Amino acid sequence: MASLSPQTLLSISKPNKPNSKQLPSHACLLSKLSQNPNFSRNKQRKLNSWVVNSVVNEELDVLPVQSQDLTDMQEGVVVGREEDGELASQVSQVSGFSDGTLSFDGFSSASADERRGNEEMERLIDRTINATIVLAVGTFAITKLLTIDQDYWHGWTIFEIVRYAPLHNWTAYEEALKTNPVLAKMVISGVVYSLGDWIAQCFQGKPLFEFDRTRMFRSGLVGFTLHGSLSHYYYQFCEELFPFQDWWVVPAKVAFDQTAWAAAWNSIYYMVLGLLRLESPFSIFSELKATFWPMLTAGWKLWPFAHLVTYGLVPVEQRLLWVDCVELIWVTILSTYSNEKSEARIAEAPAEVKPCLPDISPPEE
Numbered sequence: 001m002a003s004l005s006p007q008t009l010l011s012i013s014k015p016n017k018p019n020s021k022q023l024p025s026h027a028c029l030l031s032k033l034s035q036n037p038n039f040s041r042n043k044q045r046k047l048n049s050w051v052v053n054s055v056v057n058e059e060l061d062v063l064p065v066q067s068q069d070l071t072d073m074q075e076g077v078v079v080g081r082e083e084d085g086e087l088a089s090q091v092s093q094v095s096g097f098s099d100g101t102l103s104f105d106g107f108s109s110a111s112a113d114e115r116r117g118n119e120e121m122e123r124l125i126d127r128t129i130n131a132t133i134v135l136a137v138g139t140f141a142i143t144k145l146l147t148i149d150q151d152y153w154h155g156w157t158i159f160e161i162v163r164y165a166p167l168h169n170w171t172a173y174e175e176a177l178k179t180n181p182v183l184a185k186m187v188i189s190g191v192v193y194s195l196g197d198w199i200a201q202c203f204q205g206k207p208l209f210e211f212d213r214t215r216m217f218r219s220g221l222v223g224f225t226l227h228g229s230l231s232h233y234y235y236q237f238c239e240e241l242f243p244f245q246d247w248w249v250v251p252a253k254v255a256f257d258q259t260a261w262a263a264a265w266n267s268i269y270y271m272v273l274g275l276l277r278l279e280s281p282f283s284i285f286s287e288l289k290a291t292f293w294p295m296l297t298a299g300w301k302l303w304p305f306a307h308l309v310t311y312g313l314v315p316v317e318q319r320l321l322w323v324d325c326v327e328l329i330w331v332t333i334l335s336t337y338s339n340e341k342s343e344a345r346i347a348e349a350p351a352e353v354k355p356c357l358p359d360i361s362p363p364e365e
Contacts, residue, residue, distance in 0.1 A: 186228030192324040193223025253311040
């Protein structure tokens with residue numbers, strides 16, 4: 001049986017050292033060539049790049065990483081290099097590390113799916129809340145309208161209940177106008193402005209039960225607190241301003257309505273909505289300035305014809321109800337204009353602010 005010599009055993013048991021001493025030989029070659037007067041700067045750059053590349057290619061196992069975890073350091077892999085023109089510096093990047101932190105790109109799809117699921121759940125909850133509100137309010141309104149004669153229902157048929165409901169509701173409305181006219185008109189305007197904003201959102205492409213509750217509440221609040229009460233006193237003032245029965249009174253009232261009153265009310269509507277949206281006075285003024293004339297002229301396409309009926313045929317106490325019926329169309333236009341301008345301004349704000357931001361370094365942020 002052949003025996004191994006001690007020399008052979010020594011060579012087998014002794015581990016091979018990393019080939020890290022090849023760098024001085026490359027550096028020596030580089031220094032000798034660079035001292036040559038005929039050695040150009042271009043060739044020196046190429047030689048620098050070749051030396052560093054060869055060192056990195058041979059010594060991937062000792063490449064430094066930014067992470068302090070020993071397990072992570074063993075799994076570092078060179079994924080890219082950058083060369084600096086004159087210094088020929090070599091920058092290597094290890095996959096999975098960036099500024100001492102781990103990269104979780106592998107979990108991006110899972111995070112996106114989770115985020116999408118959360119958005120779907122929130123949308124479903126919003127739809128449920130909106131549908132509940134609509135059904136509750138609609139059920140309450142229909143019940144109140146149909147049960148106006150419930151004290152006299154004894155022996156009535158369903159046909160008789162439906163037949164007399166409109167007439168008796170109208171009688172109840174006239175009674176409310178006599179007892180508390182301002183409150184009755186405030187309620188009507190609040191309901192009309194809420195419905196008008198809901199219709200406006202549907203026209204803008206939103207599904208039936210995915211409307212913005214906050215936006216609809218703002219519009220209804222403006223209609224309830226301001227439009228009903230101000231309109232009540234305005235129509236009384238208009239009658240005192242033109243206390244005549246001549247033929248020209250109706251056109252004069254229409255002209256006054258579509259200049260002074262329309263300009264005042266549109267301005268009030270935009271300013272109050274801006275305040276409810278917590279916008280700055282400058283933004284509110286900019287929106288009002290941009291929409292004032294277009295909205296005023298847009299109203300001239302509808303209201304002069306409607307107000308020929310308002311001031312020519314409808315009694316003073318009933319005018320707001322007629323106007324509010326037309327308001328369902330007008331508030332849709334008004335709310336669409338206001339919210340489109342506001343959303344467009346919000347969307348353009350980052351693009352306008354971004355170029356003005358100073359270029360600051362990360363430590364100063």
